[in-house]
Each structure stands twice: as C-alpha cells, then as structure tokens.
Amino acid sequence: MKKRALISVSDKTGIVEFAKKLEGKGYEILSTGGTIRLLKDSGVQAIPVEETTNFPEILDGRVKTLHPKIHGGLLGKRSNENHRAQMEEHQIAPIDLVAVNLYPFKETVQKPDVTQDEVIENIDIGGPSMLRSAAKNFVDVLVVADPMDYEAVLEAIENKADSYAFRQQLAAKVFRHTAHYDAMIASYFQTQTKEEFPEIYTVTYEKVQDLRYGENPHQQAAFYKTSIQSSATLATANQLHGKGLSYNNIQDANAALEILREYKEPAAVAVKHMNPCGIGIGETLAKAFKRTYEADPVSIFGGIVACNRPVDLQTAEQLRSIFLEIVVAPSFDKDAFDLLTEKKNIRLLELDVSNQQEQQERLTMVDGGVLIQDVDRKEVQADELEVVTDKKPTEAEIADLLFAWKAVKHVKSNAIVLAKDTQTIGVGAGQMNRIGAAEIAIKQAAEKAKGAVLASDAFFPMPDTVEAAAKAGITAIIQPGGSKRDQDSIDVCNKYGVAMVYTSVRHFKH
Incomplete structure (x- = not known):
C-alpha cells in the first residue's frame, strides 16, 4: 500500500517542493482548500480530502478534516491488531505523514482595527486537531508543523533515519506549537473579558x-x-x-x-x-x-x-x-x-x-511557581502633593521633587534619590535600612547635596533619615507618609526649615 501524506498549510513556504519530493518518494498526497489548489497548479497529483471522507467541506470551511477517516488514519496504531481490524472494517486507510501549520491568529490579532469576527474566524480547529492526533501517534506518523523541518524530514525518509527519537522530537515540537497557539487565543479572550487574575494563567x-x-x-x-x-x-x-x-x-x-x-x-x-x-x-x-x-x-x-x-x-x-x-x-x-x-x-x-507601552502584569519566578502583579504605573501630579511642614516647597523644588519621585520608583528598595536641577546627584539602592540608603546617596552627592531635594520610596520609620538630610543641606523631601512616627520627621523638618510633601503612594521595588 502506498504511504499517504496529508498536507494542509496556512504558511505555504516551501510546501510545493516538499510535496513534490514526497510524491517522488512514493507518497500519495491528500490536501484541502487553498493548499490543494496550489499543489495542483504546481503539478502535484493531490487528492481532495473529501474523496477520502466522502463528505464535503461545510460551514465555510470550518469543517473539512474533522472526520473518523482522517483521525482514524492518524490515530490507528499499526502494531495493534484490534486497531488494524477496525480500520479495515471501516475502510480507514493509514495516514503516515502530516504537514500542517495553523491559521495566522497572531498576525490577525495584530492588524489595526481588526474585528472580533475576523479574530474568531482565524482560530484554527481542524489544524490543531490533526497535529495533536498525529503527534500522539508519532510512533507511526511523521508530523511536521514547522516549514524549517521539511528538509530534515525528507532526509530522514531518504536515509531511513526516521527513528523513534526523531519522531518524538517532531511530536514534542508539535505540542509546544499547539500549546503556544492556544495560549495566544486564551490571552486574547482574557484581554476581552478583562479577567485580571484568572483561575489558570497561561503565558507563551x-x-x-x-x-x-x-x-x-x-x-x-x-x-x-x-x-x-x-x-x-x-x-x-x-x-x-x-x-x-x-x-x-x-x-x-x-x-x-x-x-x-x-x-x-x-x-x-x-x-x-x-x-x-x-x-x-x-x-x-x-x-x-x-x-x-x-x-x-x-x-x-x-x-x-x-x-x-x-x-x-x-x-x-x-x-x-x-x-x-x-x-x-x-x-x-x-x-x-x-x-x-x-x-x-x-x-x-x-x-x-x-x-513603548508598559506591560500589564509582571511575572517573577519562585521555586515551584510564579508571582504575578500589576505593573507599578502610578503617577503623582503636583496638585496631589500634601505639604505637611511649615515651609512650603518652591516651584523649582516641586519640579525636582517630582523628577526625583519618578526616579526613586525604579531604584531597588530601600531607596533614596537626591536630585537638583533635573539631575540625580545621589542614589542609595537596595539597603536593609533606610538611613543606610540615605547615607550612600548623601555621600555620593557630597557638596551638591546643599539645596537639593530627597525622594524616599517609602515612609521614614524614624526621623534619622530626615536629620541626616537636613544636616547635608537638603531643602525639600518627598515621601509617601504613613508611619506611626510621621510627626517626629515633620518636627525635624520644621526644626531645620526643610519642606516635606506626602504622596500617599509607596514605590517598593524588590
């Protein structure tokens, strides 16, 4: 019996040459839709799938390969006597090779002004089903989802090197391919339904x-x-x-x-x-x-x-x-x-x-799992600042305070940033206590600290950081506020004539 290959591809790169070479090696080619038209126009003697199934393509092409004579030919185990008997009884011929790639879902979603109807019609059903059936039965069926693998498959057939390991490798690639495809579709619908943290989170x-x-x-x-x-x-x-x-x-x-x-x-x-x-x-x-x-x-x-x-x-x-x-x-x-x-x-x-558009979630791997959180996109405007000291910041200080606040958001906690004239002059990052971060930033700034502003990514648990800042010549401070000892820090600011504003927003970055 002639070996049979089923070819149905969206990406037609290299498919004509692949089909011709398979035909030259004695394969009978089955195909569908646009693929069969291309193959026939190129001289390949391809057979329409409906001649095998005795059932036409229906529902605008939504159903064409979802049929027992296709999936039976893919899933039937050649070494299983019962499978062989059932295939013979129902006149199901084996399919020995499948070359399928899927509707361009990703490309469709990325089109400007794409409609949901267009997106849905580019969700492939028959393609993944054939790939998964063939990959499940990889011992008997060579399955190819990537045009880059055509040459390797042809060489393996030619040299009788289509070993168990080679076939299993192709099958593994198929399951990655279909999982990737399904994950993109899941992500699209998650975006449409606005489910922020669904019961299953799929990424690809x-x-x-x-x-x-x-x-x-x-x-x-x-x-x-x-x-x-x-x-x-x-x-x-x-x-x-x-x-x-x-x-x-x-x-x-x-x-x-x-x-x-x-x-x-x-x-x-x-x-x-x-x-x-x-x-x-x-x-x-x-x-x-x-x-x-x-x-x-x-x-x-x-x-x-x-x-x-x-x-x-x-x-x-x-x-x-x-x-x-x-x-x-x-x-x-x-x-x-x-x-x-x-x-x-x-x-x-x-x-x-x-x-640039900030991603919506941030994933952090931990042993045995992953943490997911919203990206920190919170901004603070000048009119949202709460002045808590006797001294109010000047317009120039407010500009520098907001500049420093944007910067400290991106410094590892505990974080302190000193700034002057829209320039960072001292950065204290990733310290185990806030005064330690402040001392690093102040030492780095040196004499530039005089007349500068300070941003802290979280509140001051004690007034020691404010004291150090005031003694270094800092004139204004921006911080979230919210400590039980906030008043101690306010008192130190008032003592030294330093302005301080609250944002009511924390920016820890671990």
Whole structure:
C-alpha cells in the first residue's frame, strides 16, 4: 500500500517542493482548500480530502478534516491488531505523514482595527486537531508543523533515519506549537473579558536568540519575547553594531527603558545592575546626557545608556569618551553612528522608545511557581502633593521633587534619590535600612547635596533619615507618609526649615 501524506498549510513556504519530493518518494498526497489548489497548479497529483471522507467541506470551511477517516488514519496504531481490524472494517486507510501549520491568529490579532469576527474566524480547529492526533501517534506518523523541518524530514525518509527519537522530537515540537497557539487565543479572550487574575494563567513566549551567557559566564541563557508585540520593546530593537547581548545586558537595558518612559523631555538614563546611576533631562539630548554623566561619573563606567531622542554628534562625542556596554536610542545621526562605531565593542540598539507601552502584569519566578502583579504605573501630579511642614516647597523644588519621585520608583528598595536641577546627584539602592540608603546617596552627592531635594520610596520609620538630610543641606523631601512616627520627621523638618510633601503612594521595588 502506498504511504499517504496529508498536507494542509496556512504558511505555504516551501510546501510545493516538499510535496513534490514526497510524491517522488512514493507518497500519495491528500490536501484541502487553498493548499490543494496550489499543489495542483504546481503539478502535484493531490487528492481532495473529501474523496477520502466522502463528505464535503461545510460551514465555510470550518469543517473539512474533522472526520473518523482522517483521525482514524492518524490515530490507528499499526502494531495493534484490534486497531488494524477496525480500520479495515471501516475502510480507514493509514495516514503516515502530516504537514500542517495553523491559521495566522497572531498576525490577525495584530492588524489595526481588526474585528472580533475576523479574530474568531482565524482560530484554527481542524489544524490543531490533526497535529495533536498525529503527534500522539508519532510512533507511526511523521508530523511536521514547522516549514524549517521539511528538509530534515525528507532526509530522514531518504536515509531511513526516521527513528523513534526523531519522531518524538517532531511530536514534542508539535505540542509546544499547539500549546503556544492556544495560549495566544486564551490571552486574547482574557484581554476581552478583562479577567485580571484568572483561575489558570497561561503565558507563551517565542525565542529571540541564545545569549552569550547568563548572569555569570558559567550559566547558559536565552532571550524570549511575548508572542504578540504591540509596542517597542528590546525584543523588537534593531542592533546596529556590536557583539551579542548577555543576560545582564538585557536586564539592565530593560531597566533603563522603564525609567526613560517616565520622562517626556529630552532625557538620558544610565543604569548599572538594574539601578539608575544617573538620570538627566535637558533642553537637548546632549545637555540631558551631560547631566546624566555628571550625576555619577564613576558608576557609569561599563553601564547602559538609554536616550529618548536621536543621538546627534554632540551627544555621541560624550558617549564615546567613556566605556559603555550599550546605547539605546530611537536613531543615530550618521556622523554620530560613524563616530560611535569606531569602538568595536559598544552595542548600538535602535528602538522607537516613543512607542513603548508598559506591560500589564509582571511575572517573577519562585521555586515551584510564579508571582504575578500589576505593573507599578502610578503617577503623582503636583496638585496631589500634601505639604505637611511649615515651609512650603518652591516651584523649582516641586519640579525636582517630582523628577526625583519618578526616579526613586525604579531604584531597588530601600531607596533614596537626591536630585537638583533635573539631575540625580545621589542614589542609595537596595539597603536593609533606610538611613543606610540615605547615607550612600548623601555621600555620593557630597557638596551638591546643599539645596537639593530627597525622594524616599517609602515612609521614614524614624526621623534619622530626615536629620541626616537636613544636616547635608537638603531643602525639600518627598515621601509617601504613613508611619506611626510621621510627626517626629515633620518636627525635624520644621526644626531645620526643610519642606516635606506626602504622596500617599509607596514605590517598593524588590
């Protein structure tokens, strides 16, 4: 009996050549819809599925392969005498190979102004069913969901190398493929129904690339992206220059982009170990970066810089003067690009940061599970600040307080940020107590602390941080408030003539 292959594909890349080669190896080809038209037009003697099922395609093509003569041919175990007898009784011929890929659900969802009817009609039913049936019976059926595997399958058939392990590998790929497809559909409907934390949370990612290494050179790592990209992310960035990215590079670059999102003015952000070591805004990108660099000219060495304006020559000259791992920007002027690419190891990433949209949830892996929370998108406006001290902040101080508040949100807790003239001048990150973070930030700022403002990501449990700030010359403080000992901190501020405002919002970042 001739072997039979069932071919029904949405992505028709390479399918004609694949079918012709199968035909040349003695396979009888079954097919459906647009695929059979293409194959016949290309000279392949394909047989319509309805000639096997004796049942036409119905319901606008919604039903064509959902039939016992198809799924019996896929699921029947050749080594099982009872299966063989039933297949013979019901005139079900075995199907030995399935090449199927699915309706373009992802591409449909991403179309602008797509309707729900269009989305629903691009949910494939017959395709996943055939793939899953074939994959379940992989011992007897070769199953191909990826056009990239056509050549390997043909070689395996030619060399009789379609071993158990090879077939099982193809089956595993199919189940990943169908799980990925179903997860995208589940995600779409979850968005439509606005269920924030459903009883089952399904996520799926597509591989972007293998990374040079993980957090350390002895750890392997890879970069995956969310399947449906609706905005500019690192997964969609265009790397213009430099060696491949590492795990830490991507973590730091992502942290820089998250901070950059806070500022509409020309801004530059420098990040080390996922904490900002410098943030500056200015009338031009060159002025903004100058403030970023001067915020901490030591820590920026080997850091990542993200900019929200095209990099011009004036900015590039500053960037080139120091060692940086990565520069991310919407674009690079030609003369700026030529200058920066003289340094072979710097990575230049082009990314339209104006199209960034914060993801809705953040996932954190823990042993045996995952934590999911809303992303911290809370903003505070000037008119929402509560002045709690005798002294009120000036307009200039309010501008710096809000600038620092946006920055401290992205610093690991316990977090303190000092700022002056829209420039960070001291950052205390990730300390076990708040006074420790403040002492680091104040020491870094040194004389610049005089006349600066301080932002704290959470309330002051004791007035020691306020005391240290006042003695360093800080003139205004922004913090959430809410401590049982708030009045102690207010009293210290009043003693030294420091203005303090409450936000009633905490920004812990673990």
